[in-house]
Amino acid sequence: xxxxxxxxxxxPELCTGCRRCAAVCPVDAIIGEPGRxxxxxxxxxxxxxxxxxxxxxxAPDHLEPADGLKAKRLQRGQLPSVREPLFAAYxxxxxxxxxxxxxxxxxxxxxxxxxxIRVSLAEEFGLPLGTLTPGKxxxxxxRLKFDRIxxxxxxxxxxxxxxxxxxxxxxxxxERLPMFxxxxxxxVKHAETAAPELLDHLSxxxxxxxxxxxxxxxxxxxxxxxxxxxxxxxxxMPCTCKEFECSREEMEVDGLREVDVxxxxxxxxxxxxxxxxxxxxxxxxxxxxxxxxxxGAGSIFGVTGxxxxxxxxxxxxxxxxxxxxxxxxxxxxGEEGLRTATVQLGELELKVAVVAGLKYxxxxxxxxxxGQCPYHFIEVMGCPEGCVSGGGQPxxxxxxxxKSAYQARKSSVYRHDSHQQVxxxxxxxxxxxxxxxxxxxxxxxxxxxxxxxxYQSREKAVSPISAGRExxxx
Amino acid sequence: xxxxxxxxxxxxxxxxxxxxxxxxxxxxxxxNRDNGVGTAVGTVTMxxxxxxxxxxTDSFTMPVQCRQCENAPCAGACPVQAxxxxxxxxxxxxxAxxxxxxxALACPFGAISLYKAYSxxxxxxQPLLQERRDSKLQRKTRITAYxxxxxxxxxxxxxxxxxxxxxxxxxxxxxxxxxNPYPACVAVCPEKALQLVEVGTGSSRSLNxxxxxx
Numbered sequence: 135x136x137x138x139x140x141x142x143x144x145x146p147e148l149c150t151g152c153r154r155c156a157a158v159c160p161v162d163a164i165i166g167e168p169g170r171x172x173x174x175x176x177x178x179x180x181x182x183x184x185x186x187x188x189x190x191x192x193a194p195d196h197l198e199p200a201d202g203l204k205a206k207r208l209q210r211g212q213l214p215s216v217r218e219p220l221f222a223a224y225x226x227x228x229x230x231x232x233x234x235x236x237x238x239x240x241x242x243x244x245x246x247x248x249x250x251i252r253v254s255l256a257e258e259f260g261l262p263l264g265t266l267t268p269g270k271x272x273x274x275x276x277r278l279k280f281d282r283i284x285x286x287x288x289x290x291x292x293x294x295x296x297x298x299x300x301x302x303x304x305x306x307x308x309e310r311l312p313m314f315x316x317x318x319x320x321x322v323k324h325a326e327t328a329a330p331e332l333l334d335h336l337s338x339x340x341x342x343x344x345x346x347x348x349x350x351x352x353x354x355x356x357x358x359x360x361x362x363x364x365x366x367x368x369x370x371m372p373c374t375c376k377e378f379e380c381s382r383e384e385m386e387v388d389g390l391r392e393v394d395v396x397x398x399x400x401x402x403x404x405x406x407x408x409x410x411x412x413x414x415x416x417x418x419x420x421x422x423x424x425x426x427x428x429x430g431a432g433s434i435f436g437v438t439g440x441x442x443x444x445x446x447x448x449x450x451x452x453x454x455x456x457x458x459x460x461x462x463x464x465x466x467x468g469e470e471g472l473r474t475a476t477v478q479l480g481e482l483e484l485k486v487a488v489v490a491g492l493k494y495x496x497x498x499x500x501x502x503x504x505g506q507c508p509y510h511f512i513e514v515m516g517c518p519e520g521c522v523s524g525g526g527q528p529x530x531x532x533x534x535x536x537k538s539a540y541q542a543r544k545s546s547v548y549r550h551d552s553h554q555q556v557x558x559x560x561x562x563x564x565x566x567x568x569x570x571x572x573x574x575x576x577x578x579x580x581x582x583x584x585x586x587x588x589y590q591s592r593e594k595a596v597s598p599i600s601a602g603r604e605x606x607x608x
Numbered sequence: 609x610x611x612x613x614x615x616x617x618x619x620x621x622x623x624x625x626x627x628x629x630x631x632x633x634x635x636x637x638x639x640n641r642d643n644g645v646g647t648a649v650g651t652v653t654m655x656x657x658x659x660x661x662x663x664x665t666d667s668f669t670m671p672v673q674c675r676q677c678e679n680a681p682c683a684g685a686c687p688v689q690a691x692x693x694x695x696x697x698x699x700x701x702x703x704a705x706x707x708x709x710x711x712a713l714a715c716p717f718g719a720i721s722l723y724k725a726y727s728x729x730x731x732x733x734q735p736l737l738q739e740r741r742d743s744k745l746q747r748k749t750r751i752t753a754y755x756x757x758x759x760x761x762x763x764x765x766x767x768x769x770x771x772x773x774x775x776x777x778x779x780x781x782x783x784x785x786x787x788n789p790y791p792a793c794v795a796v797c798p799e800k801a802l803q804l805v806e807v808g809t810g811s812s813r814s815l816n817x818x819x820x821x822x
Contacts, residue, residue, distance in 0.1 A: 150662075150669070152628035154798060169627065169669070190630040195655035217653045258650035403650050528648035531637040533630055533796045535647050535765055 141181050141225050141377055142525075145206070146171035148191050148222035155185035155223050160492035160516065161324060171222075177594060178327065180320040180492060181225075182516045183374030183525010188533075189223035215408045225374040225525065229401040232368055233408065236279050241366040244282040244354065245275050246346045246425070249290065250372040250436030250521035251399050253546035257528040258403035259413045263535070264542025266550055269418025272426075274402075275370075276419060277411045282358065284350065285421050286369065287428030289342030290435040290444065292349070293317065294559035295569070296585055297339045297441075298448045299576040305482065305510050310334050312487075312502065312509045315441050317341045319379035320516030322589065324492055329499045330591030338586040340392075342435060343369050343376060344385050346425060347392030348584040353572045354425050362390055369396045372436070372524030375516070384587055398526025427564035430461075430557030436547045438490035438520035439466035439473065442513040446477055446486075447558045454480040461557050467548075469519055469540075472498075474509065489514040519544060615676035615696050616758060616806045618660075618791055624801035625662070627669030631793035631802060632658035638762040638792040644729040647765065653729040659756045660719075660793055671793065671802065674698065674719040674756040682711035682720060682755075690753075697760050700753050707751035715755075725750040758804070759791040 144155070144164070149171040156164040156172065163179040166172035174185075193203060206220055207213075211227035235241055256265035275283045297315070304313050316322055316337045325336060340348070347369065351362040369376060373396075379385065380393035397405070406413055421427065431444035443463045450458040465475040466486070471494035477484045487509045489495050495514055501507040517523045522543035530539055556562050573580050635658045637645055645652055660673030680698045683691040690704035691711060700711075702725065712720040725732040733747035740746075794802045 150627040150629065150664070152626040154626070154628050190628050190633050192629060192633060192656055218649050219652060219656050221649075257646070257648040260644060260646040260648075260651045263647060400650055528650055530647055531645070531649055531652075532634050532647065532765065532792070533798065534634075538765075539647065 139226075140174065140176045140179070141374055142174050142179055142183060142185065143210075143224055143226065144172050144174055144185070144189075145220075145222045145224065148193050148220065150191045150222070152191065154188050154190070158184040158188050160184070161328075177592070180324045180327075180516055181375035181378050181525075182320040182492070183225055184517065185223040186221070186225050186374060186525050187523075187527070187529055189221045190533075191222040193220040195219070213404050213408045216404050221529075225377075225398070227401050227404075228377065228395045228397050229404050229408075232395060232397055232401075233405060235366050235368075235395075238366075240364065242282075242358075242360045242364045243280045243366050243368065244284060244350050245280045245368045245370060246284045246286045246289070246343065246350070246393075247271060247275070247370045248286045248343065248372055248376075248436065248521060249433045249440075249547065250524060250527065250543065251370050251402065252550070253436065253522065253543045254372065254399055254527050255403060256413070257539075258400065261414070262542070263539045264544075264546040266546045268550070269420070270413060270416040272421050273416040273419040274406050274411055274413055277416070278405060278409055280368070282350075282354070282422045282425075283419075284346060284354070284425040285428050285432075286342050286346055286371075287432035287435070288425050288562075288564065289344075289346035289349070290317075290432035290441075291429050291559035291562045291565045292345045292568070292585065293339055293342045293435075293441075294431060294444050294448050295565060295576045296345075296581055297337045298445050298452060298559075300337055300339065301445065301511055302449060302453060303577070305484070312507050312512050313337055315511075315513045316587075317435065317441055318515050318517075319373065319375040321492065321495070321514040323375065323378065323592070324495070324516070325499075326589055326592040327594075328496070329503070330593045332499060332502055333589040333591070335502060336589060338588070340385070340585055340587045341376075341379060342432075343371065343396075344379065344392050344587070345585050347380070347385070348387045349425060349568075351387050351390050351392065352584060353568065356572075357424060362388070365390075367392065367394045369393045370399065370402045371396050372399050372521045372527045373517075374398060374525035376526075387584060399524075399528060400526060403528075424564045424567065427562065428554075429559050429562040429565075430551035430554035431559045432562070433550045433554065434547055436521045437467075437544045438515050438518075439468065439488045439513065440520060440547070442466045442486055442488050442511070444559060445511070446484075448560045449484070450477075450479050451558065451560065453482060456480075458558075462552075466513075471518075484511065485509045487512045490520060491518045492516045522547065614806060614808060615678060615693075615698065616804055617676045618673055618756065618758065618794060618802055618804050620671045621801050621803075622668040622670040624799045625668070625670045626799055626801075627662055627664060628798065629662050630796045630798060631660060631671050632656070632662060634764075634792040634796040635659050635756075635759075638759055638764050640726070641763070642728070643726050654726045654731075655723075657721075657723045657726075657754060659721075659754050661721075672717060672719060673793075674715075675717060676756075676758070681714040681716065685710040685714035695760065697758050698755075699757050699760065700755060702752045702754075705752045707753065709753075711753050711755075720753050720755045722751050722753050725752040756791075762792070764790070764792045764795055
């Protein structure tokens with residue numbers, strides 16, 4: 135089973151033991167002495183890839199025999215055409231397999247892209263930080279010979295329908311509160327490892343990526359008249375943990391993997407360059423229907439607070455049956471590790487919290503364990519600014535650019551939302567049609583079968599619940 | 609001579625350096641914008657060629673780079689006058705360099721390296737010589753000497769803000785010379801182990817020690 139193989143590695147031949155990776159690791163999973171090669175504790179590791187982002191210990195090409203570098207690229211699952219430098223901390227890639235599958239005419243190749251890809255992919259081609267390129271991205275995927283260009287944003291809209299309904303149900307009945315989001319696989323793995331007794335507080339919703347995967351091989355296959363067994367389902371994610379998520383045993387629909395393989399933003403750029411596609415001069419093209427049509431609410435899942443904002447836009451209207459007065463919910467936007475707010479939904483006073491970065495979650499988990507958590511709904515994202523700062527996103531050469539890079543990507547996500555005609559998930563015509571024709575009611579029988587999941591304890595004898603050490607090296 | 613007329617230099621404090629090589633990477637990035645090197649690692653199509661080097665011993669790590677020698681031996685050794693004192697920096701004219709290695713041999717600090725020259729991210733061919741590669745004759749790649757130029761004529765995005773309080777008393781002198789207030793290596797060092805300093809000439813060594821940490 136692929137999920138048992140580690141995804142995050144530190145190359146002992148390249149690691150200088152500076153331990154900057156240990157300082158950014160939110161769960162203390164990097165072990166070693168200063169000045170010596172570090173190791174990753176696969177049990178604790180949440181595969182968020184922040185170590186991959188910060189590592190600056192590169193392989194000096196001029197000192198290494200070229201064959202050694204080639205072997206390293208192969209070991210890392212990189213295409214032989216990749217020329218960028220190799221760093222000590224890395225995630226194994228899947229681009230070689232995807233390239234092979236794209237050349238296989240017997241497969242029906244379907245791709246979905248996370249909200250945070252379109253605001254960062256262009257950086258890999260030298261365009262300014264945060265340049266928004268949904269149209270070029272769709273065009274590039276079509277040139278790569280994908281048969282259908284779908285979108286994880288569509289799945290984000292489905293998530294709001296399911297998770298929003300689930301939340302309202304739990305609040306009304308007062309059961310299993312607070313409810314945590316379950317979109318971020320690093321957070322889910324951390325909860326399973328550090329707080330297994332709280333797993334029934336997680337929303338039972340699969341992540342948007344898995345929802346799209348499940349729909350691609352059922353609803354999408356039916357729409358396209360394709361045998362689901364012939365569908366090769368690829369997801370492009372800003373996240374190194376998504377490959378782990380798609381490999382989880384339970385992520386199957388009718389005996390088929392929902393998502394066959396995940397590649398990162400960086401790997402998509404490698405594939406585009408490898409195919410000789412001139413990304414800069416591509417025309418803007420559209421996503422395919424129906425699983426490529428999304429609302430502004432779906433697109434803000436890429437930033438911290440986005441799931442919360444999207445949920446409130448829909449939740450407000452479902453509860454009050456009135457139009458929400460303001461769509462830009464500044465009180466959940468921002469970059470602090472923990473933000474809280476109270477939202478008036480008619481008679482209901484909904485208390486919410488947004489956690490950005492897993493090191494801020496342990497205090498909340500302790501509150502929940504003690505039965506003293508005042509919130510109804512808590513969004514948790516493993517990475518410091520949500521998916522825009524994910525471990526699979528373009529890696530910066532200069533640490534001094536990190537703040538402005540995240541800021542530019544975030545602004546771009548919000549700009550994309552503000553330019554959408556439909557900005558609420560429940561008003562997305564493709565979503566309305568999906569429920570009418572295929573899913574029925576949110577939380578109904580078909581959604582339960584396709585879109586919801588269960589979690590498993592990964593507890594070891596010693597629980598790392600006390601994780602959350604502030605950055606700093608030993 | 610007075611203090612302002614001496615060349616500034618970047619020095620490192622070994623006790624602070626953690627050996628992460630962020631300085632090397634930043635140095636490479638800001639010097640290769642013409643080679644298509646942008647802000648993301650994915651824009652790099654050439655080897656990382658820094659102009660400073662993190663050295664390692666059993667007990668410490670520390671970046672070492674050009675001291676901008678007042679009587680630069682590299683300049684004296686250069687047979688084609690490709691190394692000159694310009695605006696407070698000992699600078700190599702890459703186009704004039706013949707790759708003879710005399711400067712690298714003359715440098716007492718090992719701060720000069722010879723690498724392939726790149727143009728637009730691809731190896732730059734040498735106009736006259738050929739060599740046999742892959743069983744056919746091909747233009748030899750041009751080789752050039754590289755060393756620290758205190759980020760003269762480079763842009764360091766986000767650098768000045770992050771430079772913060774680094775740089776000490778050298779900062780005002782550097783600003784007065786109308787170049788980046790901090791070289792890229794100083795700006796990115798997560799441990800603030802690097803400093804841009806100016807050592808006065810015509811003063812006693814005990815006074816100089818105020819600005820230099822050894």
